[in-house]
Amino acid sequence: MDNQRNLLLAVLLSGLLILGWDVGMRYFYPAPPEADVAEANLDAQASSTAEPAGAATAGASTASNAVSGEAEPQSGPVDLKTALAAQARVKIDAPSVAGSINLVGARIDDLVLKNYNATTDKDSGAVRFLAPGNTDIEHFAEFGFVVAGQRVSSRAVWEADGETLGVNSPVTLSRTDENGITYKIKFAIDDTYMIAVDQSVENGSQAATIIQPFAYIKRTSTNASPDQFIAHAGPTGVFGGSLYDPNSYEELAELGRDTPAGAASWLGFTDTHWASLLIPGEGETDTAGWRSLGDNLFRTDLIYDAKTVPAGGTLTQSTQLFAGAKVSEILDAYEDTGITYFGKAISWGWFEWFEKPLLWLLRTLNGLVGNFGVAIILLTVLIRGLMFPIAQKQFGSMAAMKAIQPKMKALQERYKDDKQTQQAKIAELFKEEKVNPLAGCLPLIIQIPIFFALYKVLYLAIEMRHEPFLYIKDLSGPDPATILNAFGLLPYDVPGFLGIGVLAVLMGFTMWLTFRLNPSAMDPMQQQIFNLMPWVLMFVMAPFAAGLLLYWVTSNILTVAQQSYLYSKHPQLRAAAEKEKAEKAQAKEREKAEKGGA
Template identity: 75%
Template sequence: MDNQRNILLAVLLSGLLILSWDMGMGYFYPQPAVTAPDNEGAAPSAAEAPGTSVVSGDIDGEVPAGIPGVAETPAGPVDLATALADPRRVVIDAPRLAGSINLVGARIDDLVLKDYSQETDPESGPVRLLAPEGSDSQYFAEFGFIVGGQRLPSNAIWQADGDVLSPGSPVTLTRTGDNGTIYTVRLSIDDHYMITAEQAVANPAETAAIVQPFAFIKRTSTTASADQFIAHAGPTGVFGGSLYDPNSYSELAELRRDSPAGAVSWLGFTDTYWASALVPGEAETDSAGWRALGGDLFRADLIYDAQTVPAGGALTTTTQLFAGAKESTVLDAYEDTGITYFGKAISWGWFEWFEKPLLWLLRLLNELVGNFGVAIILLTVIIRGLMFPIAQKQFSSMAAMKAVQPKMKAIQERYKDDKQAQQQKIMELYKEEKVNPLAGCLPLLIQIPIFFALYKVLYLAIEMRHEPFLYINDLASPDPAKILNLFGLLPYDVPGFLGIGILAVLLGVTMWLTFKLNPSAMDPMQQQIFNLMPWILMFVMAPFAAGLLIYWVTSNILTLAQQSYLYSRHPQLKAAAEKEKAEKAKAREDAAKSKA
């Protein structure tokens, strides 16, 4: 009766754990309404529009932190299609980027990623990263100057010397001030995601000018990825040679401003798969950091030291703007050019030393077989193969432990009133028989970092995004074949932990079989807990990435094969366990009879 009550209590607590986990994750890490800026219903970018003629017009300006001259004024609302149809734009056409430069304010505010679609359907259109100020997905970069303590108007119209910005074909934006000072921003772009801006001032006047170049990135958080416990998304940079990413958008909103100490190597904003960052040149910076602008608007500022440009003199400052996908190989290549820790724009965490080789191996296997799902299966086979000698040692240790059980029982009986002496004698027995009681835990301990590292790789690596396998459209997303909506036949989505898919069921079944194959002797309560654990994990793991479940299911299948083989090599283990199990069952029966 007590056992039945305990089992019922265990089931209720397990159900409560599953429910509270799902609710807790939804509360502390809510998913944004839009996971990436999109261009649904938008007009084609300026890369698809003819002409770059300049006409007069004004827009509201806005000042970076620490820059006097123009008050903060809310912009918008702006229709994305209308904004992109404005002829005052210069086309951006690079191998991996398309978009346009806004000649009003010298802003890069139209950028899409050619290689990535919004949804698994390639016809859904490319991912939009940057969008004009005031639009629903506003996200843009601006380069400007402070002269004599006043910022140049942000609604100023610049002249362009070219129609298209592309690799090998830079574009120079020019504007002449009231006193004849000439301001230029020369933009160039590489084959990936880096735009270089050379901000120059030529002073033909007879008096010196005090000039302070600046650059900033402004965005809305409504289209940002959620900041998760496993990976940071939000304000990120490197200051004083260390990665700095302690704040989410909500935390930055409470701080209002965040200006870290130390020299800045780069700063910007990161999402799960995308990032934008400003990389300063050799000029000294006056300040760098982030600012909350109120509501859902935030900005990363890079402001250089004020410099004196003498009469007839000139000044040039270079800043790089990264805007693109967080591809590990590309970020590492930029890091090799001298951008400190740029590869850490991907939130690898403590296990970076293991996660990056794991990703490298997955990419290599994918190149060989042409599918990341198959690559994950092959990776699992490789990992289990490497761990097989450890598993053999584990079973040998288990066999040795079974062999010394009679001697252990004799020591326990002899020193039952002296626990300290009992432990000392048992340790001497282990040493004499060369038995390690912890050897059985080693494979599990090794599996934990492997599992966590693969989880992060599947979550963070853009290579996994929208990768298909069999009926699965995206290995980085949960299994789409939910049982409770008849695998998509019924027109509703199954929430959270109830979204049990085929892979989750296979996980529960294969784990249950591995427990059944291991005939360890347990008391009834322990046995019931072990019987329940596979089905609890089935619910807990259902919302995880399908690729992770493929790894775990494959690992369980290989474990079944491995256990079967090793038990055939050590039959005394199974026989001893069955004997011990039978003895305990008989002892319980005798105890029950004596009570009766």
């Protein structure tokens, strides 16, 4: 009766765990919009994104106020195609990106990433990353000047000396104001995602002028990746030689502005797979940080210190803009050029030392077999192969533990009234017999960092994005073949905790099988809980990345094969466990008979 009550309680708690997990994850870490960051519909209608005048908070520098003080043109909501067609533009055409520079305001506000499709549909088109202001996916970078405390208008029209910005084909924008001061902005792009920007001034006026070059990135958070416990997305940078990413967009909106201490090595906004970042050149900065503009709009500012340019004098300031995919190898290559911790734009966290080698190994295996799903299987086989000697020691220790069970029981009986002495005597017994009671936990402990690291690699590494395997179109997303919608044949979506796919079922079954093959002598209640555990985990793990479940299923299958082999090498272990189970069953039958006779 007690066992039945306990089992019912275990089932109830398991159900609460499944429901609580799903509700909690949806509440604290809501799913991103269907269009991941820049995967928005190209024809989506826009909402007004005008920046109110005076958006800068009290205490900001004069230049910071000047940059913030000019409102966007009140043109009202516009769709993307209309915005791109309305302005004079210089084309961008490079190996990894395409788009244009807006000659009104010298803005890079049109950029798509050639190497990445918006969805798993091959005809979905390239990911759109940057978009003009006053569209509902606005995200752009602007470069300009503050002159004598006044910002050069963002509505000013610049002239270009070329029609297309490409590798080895820089483009320079220029304009001269009514005082005879000439401003130039030279853009050069490499073969990935870095744009070098040189801002220069030639003071052709009759008097010295105070000038501050600036750059900023402005974006909406409505289509941003969610900031999650596993990976940060949002305002990110390196200040004073340390990574700085404490705030989500919601937290920045509460703060109003955030200007970290220390010199900025880079700063901007990151998403799960993309980033728009400013890298300061030489020269002191007046302002480097982020601010909330209201209406889900945010900006990262990079304003250099004021310089006095004498009549006939010049001023030049260099800045770099990274706008594109967070490919680990590309970011690390830029870091090698001197950009401090640029590789940490990917939110690796504490296990970076293990996650990056794991990603390298997956890429290497994928290069050999041509499929990341097969690479994950090979990775699992490799890991289990390396752990096989540990598993052998584990089974040997288990066999030794079974052999000394009679001695342990004798000590427990002799010192049953003196627990401290009992524990000391048992420890002496372990030492004499050279038995490690914790040896069985070692494989599990080793698996934990591997499992977590693979989870983060599948989530963060852009190499895993939209990678197919068999019927799965994206190994970094959940298994699409869920049972309750007939594996996608029925036209409705299944809630997260009920979205049990093929891999989740296989995971539950193979885990249950590993427990069944392990003849551990448990009491009936423990046995029932262990029988229930695989099916609880099946519900909990179903929404996770399909690649992670593929790893777990493969690991379980290898565990079954490994157990079968090792039990054949240690028959005394199985025999001892089966004998103990039989003795417990007989004791239980006697107890029932005694109760029946009473």
